[in-house]
Amino acid sequence: MSLDKILAISGKPGLYEIVTQTRTGAVVQSLIDKKRITVGAHSNISILSEIAIYTLTEEVPLKDVLKKVKDKENGEQTSISHKDSKDTLEEYFFEVLPDYDEDRVYPSDIKKVIQWYNLLHKNDLLGSLETEAVEETATSDEEE
Known part of the structure; x- marks a missing residue:
C-alpha cells in the first residue's frame, strides 16, 4: 500500500484509505475503526x-x-506520544529532521506526523515506504 491511497480529511480524526472513487467523491475507510464513509x-x-x-x-x-x-525507532511505534508537550515534540522532531523550519512547521504539524506514523505502523502500512524508495531510485537511475 503506497501513501497515494492514504488520505487525511480536514475535520475528521485519523487517516483514511480510499476504497473506491465515485462520481461525486470517494468511499474511504478509517484506519482507526475500519468504518466506511463517503466524502x-x-x-x-x-x-x-x-x-x-x-x-x-x-x-x-x-x-x-x-x-x-521509522529508522530512528527501529521500525517500532514512536517513543513519544502525539499528546506530549510542545517542547518534547519539537525536540523529538529536531532529532528526526534537524533542519526543519521551526517558523513554518508548527507543533500541531509535528503532532500529526507522530500520530500518522503510529497509525500507519499499527496498520502495517509502513513497509511500503521501503519499496517506494527503491522504486523511485530505480526510476531516477533509468532517466539518467
Missing part, C-alpha cells in the same frame, strides 16, 4: 504522498520524514 469532492482532503515538510533548504516529502522516524 464529497468539496471536502478538504490531503493525500499523504503529496504532503511535504518545510526545512531551511527545501521541502522534504512526508514519506521521507516517516522513513526517518
Whole structure:
C-alpha cells in the first residue's frame, strides 16, 4: 500500500484509505475503526504522498520524514506520544529532521506526523515506504 491511497480529511480524526472513487467523491475507510464513509469532492482532503515538510533548504516529502522516524525507532511505534508537550515534540522532531523550519512547521504539524506514523505502523502500512524508495531510485537511475 503506497501513501497515494492514504488520505487525511480536514475535520475528521485519523487517516483514511480510499476504497473506491465515485462520481461525486470517494468511499474511504478509517484506519482507526475500519468504518466506511463517503466524502464529497468539496471536502478538504490531503493525500499523504503529496504532503511535504518545510526545512531551511527545501521541502522534504512526508514519506521521507516517516522513513526517518521509522529508522530512528527501529521500525517500532514512536517513543513519544502525539499528546506530549510542545517542547518534547519539537525536540523529538529536531532529532528526526534537524533542519526543519521551526517558523513554518508548527507543533500541531509535528503532532500529526507522530500520530500518522503510529497509525500507519499499527496498520502495517509502513513497509511500503521501503519499496517506494527503491522504486523511485530505480526510476531516477533509468532517466539518467
